[in-house]
Amino acid sequence: MVITIEDLPAVRSLYRNKKxxxxxxTFDLFHPAHVLYLNRVTAYGDIVVIMINSDTRTRSTKxxxxxxxxxxxxxxxxxxxxGIDYVFVEPGTNKVGSVDTVHEQVFSTLKPDIYVTSNEQWxxxxxxxxxxxxxxxxxxxxxxxxxxxxTIKYIVEHKIV
Numbered sequence: 001m002v003i004t005i006e007d008l009p010a011v012r013s014l015y016r017n018k019k020x021x022x023x024x025x026t027f028d029l030f031h032p033a034h035v036l037y038l039n040r041v042t043a044y045g046d047i048v049v050i051m052i053n054s055d056t057r058t059r060s061t062k063x064x065x066x067x068x069x070x071x072x073x074x075x076x077x078x079x080x081x082x083g084i085d086y087v088f089v090e091p092g093t094n095k096v097g098s099v100d101t102v103h104e105q106v107f108s109t110l111k112p113d114i115y116v117t118s119n120e121q122w123x124x125x126x127x128x129x130x131x132x133x134x135x136x137x138x139x140x141x142x143x144x145x146x147x148x149x150x151t152i153k154y155i156v157e158h159k160i161v
Contacts, residue, residue: 002075003088005102008110011049011086021045022112022132024090026053026148027074028067033139033146035081040137041116042083049086050078051106057090062149104128 003011012020023041027034042048052075058067067074071089079087090102107115107129115122116135126134154160 001086002079003086005088005091005105005109007086007088008049008106011047012109012111015047018046019044019114020047020049020110020112021114021116022049022051022106022110023116024051024053026058026062026067027078028058028062028069029148029151030074030077031146031148031151034078036140037118037137038078038081038084044114044116044135045112047085048083049088049110049112050084052078052087052089054090066148068148068152107132 021041021044023038025034025037038050041050052071053061055067055071058071069077075087075089078084090106103125111130112132114133114135115129116137118137118139120136120138122134122136
């Protein structure tokens with residue numbers, strides 16, 4: 001179910017006795033590495049909540065021409081994956097690696113039991129997570145091969161469009 005950040009306290013309240021796992025990402029041009037990541041996230045808890053990077057944040061981290069799909073469409077795609085219970089778009093332009101109010105709000109209101117990421121920069125942000133357990137799973141070689149950036153590069157180089 002696609003929700004808003006304001007719905008997070010209700011999710012925590014509804015599932016008091018369940019293990020809530022949080023994952024996040026851009027999920028632009030959905031590809032096999034996204035499936036692998038989301039499958040990993042679902043293995044860690046009873047209720048899975050995925051935070052989608054906003055269009056603004058994606059532009060600031062990925063560059064001109066990104067994202068390909070709007071945040072609403074990316075949320076819709078991730079929501080269609082089996083095992084994903086809730087999806088929401090994080091508001092703002094925050095960057096991973098720095099403490100910011102949006103992520104503080106997510107961790108303080110949802111209070112996920114576990115946060116699963118492939119981004120090691122989150123190790124520097126543990127202070128905003130409260131009691132949430134951080135699990136960093138590095139991307140496999142296969143996942144690195146199937147990035148949106150590499151897919152776009154391949155399409156451009158081979159003049160597929």
